[in-house]
Amino acid sequence: MQTPQINGQRLWDSLMEMAQHGATPKGGVCRLALTDVDKAARDLFVQWCEAAGCTVSVDQMGNIFGRREGRDPSRPPIIMGSHIDSQPTGGRFDGIYGVLAGLEVIRTLNDAGIETEAAVEVSAWTNEEGSRFAPAMVSSGVFAGVFDLDYGLSRTALDGVTLGDELTRIGYAGDVPVGGRPVGAFFEAHIEQGPILEDEGITIGVVTDAQGQRWYEVTFTGQEAHAGPTPMPSRRDALLGAARVVDAVNRIGMTHQPNACATVGLMQVFPNSRNVIPGRVFFTIDLRHPNDDVLRQMDAELRAALAEISEGIGLQMDFEEIWYSPPVHFDDACIAAVRGAAESAGYSHRDIVSGAGHDACYIARVAPTSMVFIPCTGGISHNELEDTTPEWVTAGGQVLFQAVLERAMATAG
Amino acid sequence: MQTPQINGQRLWDSLMEMAQHGATPKGGVCRLALTDVDKAARDLFVQWCEAAGCTVSVDQMGNIFGRREGRDPSRPPIIMGSHIDSQPTGGRFDGIYGVLAGLEVIRTLNDAGIETEAAVEVSAWTNEEGSRFAPAMVSSGVFAGVFDLDYGLSRTALDGVTLGDELTRIGYAGDVPVGGRPVGAFFEAHIEQGPILEDEGITIGVVTDAQGQRWYEVTFTGQEAHAGPTPMPSRRDALLGAARVVDAVNRIGMTHQPNACATVGLMQVFPNSRNVIPGRVFFTIDLRHPNDDVLRQMDAELRAALAEISEGIGLQMDFEEIWYSPPVHFDDACIAAVRGAAESAGYSHRDIVSGAGHDACYIARVAPTSMVFIPCTGGISHNELEDTTPEWVTAGGQVLFQAVLERAMATAG
Numbered sequence: 001m002q003t004p005q006i007n008g009q010r011l012w013d014s015l016m017e018m019a020q021h022g023a024t025p026k027g028g029v030c031r032l033a034l035t036d037v038d039k040a041a042r043d044l045f046v047q048w049c050e051a052a053g054c055t056v057s058v059d060q061m062g063n064i065f066g067r068r069e070g071r072d073p074s075r076p077p078i079i080m081g082s083h084i085d086s087q088p089t090g091g092r093f094d095g096i097y098g099v100l101a102g103l104e105v106i107r108t109l110n111d112a113g114i115e116t117e118a119a120v121e122v123s124a125w126t127n128e129e130g131s132r133f134a135p136a137m138v139s140s141g142v143f144a145g146v147f148d149l150d151y152g153l154s155r156t157a158l159d160g161v162t163l164g165d166e167l168t169r170i171g172y173a174g175d176v177p178v179g180g181r182p183v184g185a186f187f188e189a190h191i192e193q194g195p196i197l198e199d200e201g202i203t204i205g206v207v208t209d210a211q212g213q214r215w216y217e218v219t220f221t222g223q224e225a226h227a228g229p230t231p232m233p234s235r236r237d238a239l240l241g242a243a244r245v246v247d248a249v250n251r252i253g254m255t256h257q258p259n260a261c262a263t264v265g266l267m268q269v270f271p272n273s274r275n276v277i278p279g280r281v282f283f284t285i286d287l288r289h290p291n292d293d294v295l296r297q298m299d300a301e302l303r304a305a306l307a308e309i310s311e312g313i314g315l316q317m318d319f320e321e322i323w324y325s326p327p328v329h330f331d332d333a334c335i336a337a338v339r340g341a342a343e344s345a346g347y348s349h350r351d352i353v354s355g356a357g358h359d360a361c362y363i364a365r366v367a368p369t370s371m372v373f374i375p376c377t378g379g380i381s382h383n384e385l386e387d388t389t390p391e392w393v394t395a396g397g398q399v400l401f402q403a404v405l406e407r408a409m410a411t412a413g
Numbered sequence: 414m415q416t417p418q419i420n421g422q423r424l425w426d427s428l429m430e431m432a433q434h435g436a437t438p439k440g441g442v443c444r445l446a447l448t449d450v451d452k453a454a455r456d457l458f459v460q461w462c463e464a465a466g467c468t469v470s471v472d473q474m475g476n477i478f479g480r481r482e483g484r485d486p487s488r489p490p491i492i493m494g495s496h497i498d499s500q501p502t503g504g505r506f507d508g509i510y511g512v513l514a515g516l517e518v519i520r521t522l523n524d525a526g527i528e529t530e531a532a533v534e535v536s537a538w539t540n541e542e543g544s545r546f547a548p549a550m551v552s553s554g555v556f557a558g559v560f561d562l563d564y565g566l567s568r569t570a571l572d573g574v575t576l577g578d579e580l581t582r583i584g585y586a587g588d589v590p591v592g593g594r595p596v597g598a599f600f601e602a603h604i605e606q607g608p609i610l611e612d613e614g615i616t617i618g619v620v621t622d623a624q625g626q627r628w629y630e631v632t633f634t635g636q637e638a639h640a641g642p643t644p645m646p647s648r649r650d651a652l653l654g655a656a657r658v659v660d661a662v663n664r665i666g667m668t669h670q671p672n673a674c675a676t677v678g679l680m681q682v683f684p685n686s687r688n689v690i691p692g693r694v695f696f697t698i699d700l701r702h703p704n705d706d707v708l709r710q711m712d713a714e715l716r717a718a719l720a721e722i723s724e725g726i727g728l729q730m731d732f733e734e735i736w737y738s739p740p741v742h743f744d745d746a747c748i749a750a751v752r753g754a755a756e757s758a759g760y761s762h763r764d765i766v767s768g769a770g771h772d773a774c775y776i777a778r779v780a781p782t783s784m785v786f787i788p789c790t791g792g793i794s795h796n797e798l799e800d801t802t803p804e805w806v807t808a809g810g811q812v813l814f815q816a817v818l819e820r821a822m823a824t825a826g
Contacts, residue, residue, distance in 0.1 A: 229768025
């Protein structure tokens with residue numbers, strides 16, 4: 001049989017239609033998890049799954065599965081997918097590409113009239129970004145047993161609403177238990193979100209590993225006071241402390257190059273008035289490294305810096321590590337399936353380590369897993385300017401198709 | 414005639430009643446300019462002025478004047494007053510003390526049946542704090558010709574609404590022209606907002622001067638990107654730049670001790686998401702010094718630091734000095750009136766330089782002016798914990814009464 005080819009134009013058109021939900025004036029997407037625009041995008045995805053003949057189910061974390069049955073019901077499904085939610089100023093491809101590439105695989109199986117041995121499912125995981133409800137990847141985490149269901153549903157946005165409340169509000173609080181079922185393999189297609197593939201002129205990233213991550217929340221409390229008559233030496237300025245931590249976090253990241261990342265992305269200042277010394281600052285820290293020992297060293301350096309800075313200014317510190325996701329090595333057979341698909345489809349490829357967390361990192365704990373990366377323009381993502389090309393989109397979809405087909409047709413071990 | 418004594422209990426009770434408007438659970442006040450609670454407090458002040466027999470007028474900037482006529486209509490009025498608005502997490506005395514002490518002076522004149530030569534007025538100046546509409550002291554500034562009326566009315570809050578719109582909304586867009594009339598003298602009673610009087614066990618501060626101030630607004634624009642896969646060396650992190658400026662501002666203040674103050678009080682981070690490198694940060698800077706030459710030197714150091722930091726990270730900078738208020742030396746005769754009143758009332762006193770800006774700093778440009786300071790507990794203000802004592806409140810009111818009486822009775826020069 002000649003290898004069927006996915007319909008790249010159809011995949012691109014679906015991406016562009018989906019990007020209307022939450023479209024921003026700058027060409028990006030604001031589709032925060034479980035908002036009305038996220039609901040509208042979910043509805044469209046469900047509609048497309050049903051049109052492709054899939055049976056759609058929604059679990060208690062709002063994860064959506066569109067299932068195309070296989071010949072042998074005793075074999076666990078091969079699942080593809082990623083997420084529909086975006087950053088507040090996100091792009092048109094992060095997450096949704098992996099969902100719609102999975103849908104395109106099913107559409108292509110339909111077009112070619114292929115009956116797979118195992119069922120094939122396309123999935124959309126709730127609240128991957130973690131920007132509305134921390135931490136990230138929380139629903140694939142519940143699926144994989146990293147978090148329990150109560151923890152997942154009780155995640156709370158800055159405005160006080162919980163993830164569970166919002167699932168109910170938009171009608172995506174399903175009744176299917178989360179996880180606890182066998183998965184034959186999981187594949188996630190995604191834009192690289194970094195510059196390596198484009199810089200090297202390579203089309204496909206065969207993802208072998210993902211960086212470990214540690215997320216923290218810090219509140220510094222000092223003394224609110226008038227910015228005029230309060231002498232500098234007697235101040236306890238919470239923002240001065242937070243500012244020194246931002247610089248220290250950057251220094252920690254630079255110390256462990258080439259692979260470390262260290263970021264303060266969110267900061268809230270109270271009372272946030274021009275002529276008041278800030279009495280309280282809340283901020284977050286994100287540390288990443290592919291080597292767990294180095295990540296542990298970065299954690300130790302962070303804790304030392306926080307203690308030294310807060311003591312130096314006389315600030316009270318509330319500090320919590322809210323999330324630890326260890327480095328992941330993906331499944332060698334799944335990696336080989338992706339690499340083999342890129343080879344046989346004739347695309348240039350290289351092995352690559354994911355700098356970002358992905359739903360695949362958690363699913364890897366309960367199923368053989370790997371990922372397919374395609375380049376994104378300028379390496380930019382989590383930005384409204386995030387972009388890629390129809391050619392790259394097609395290439396990644398074709399590699400996903402062939403890797404999934406290999407696993408879904410393979411004789412049961 | 415024996416010197417009449419103000420009714421300290423009545424003044425304290427008025428302060429406590431007024432503090433109900435915008436009262437916070439921590440015992441402070443949130444009475445941002447031209448909000449509904451500011452309107453309610455204004456209404457109460459107007460009601461009290463009318464009950465004291467005053468004629469009330471409101472000018473085009475919403476400044477309120479309660480006038481008690483004198484014997485000689487050819488003499489310009491002696492005006493007392495301060496402001497009703499507060500910081501977002503402010504105290505029960507900052508501003509409102511000077512307004513209600515002025516009202517108490519008028520009530521005491523009534524009780525004693527004194528007819529002054531010049532009229533006596535109590536005033537409340539709109540939006541002194543500058544925390545809802547920058548800059549601070551904008552309406553006394555228009556009165557004094559520092560700003561024109563259009564500038565004043567077009568000041569815009571962070572949510573986009575203008576000062577003029579809000580005046581109209583709450584019914585305080587008066588029709589009296591702002592300023593342009595002779596003022597015999599202006600006196601403002603205020604808490605010190607610093608620790609000096611309390612530390613030295615002194616009851617009355619005779620305010621001879623006020624620090625100069627420079628206010629700035631800065632926007633750093635870098636490159637929003639994913640906090641995971643974006644290599645540290647290629648980042649343009651706007652928050653890293655802002656953090657380094659916070660530290661540099663603090664260093665500039667510490668370099669010019671004992672009198673310099675340098676503060677970053679307000680910062681907004683975009684998009685403010687944990688795993689996104691901040692692409693844009695808006696923040697403010699407040700520099701103060703009683704010596705204009707030193708203040709100019711601090712300004713030069715700030716500009717050098719901003720240029721070096723933004724270039725080092727590759728950030729685009731939008732920088733504006735939005736306000737410059739030079740150091741003020743108050744009127745020697747008015748200072749002498751305050752000092753003499755403290756002497757004859759038997760209170761300990763010392764000369765003092767105001768670290769904060771006050772409406773008096775602008776009115777000083779068009780009228781002989783001075784101020785009366787009383788201690789505040791722990792030197793703390795712009796804080797819900799701001800506090801003072803009934804004894805200090807009474808002392809300041811009595812000094813204000815005697816200084817005003819001297820000026821209002823004095824034979825015209």
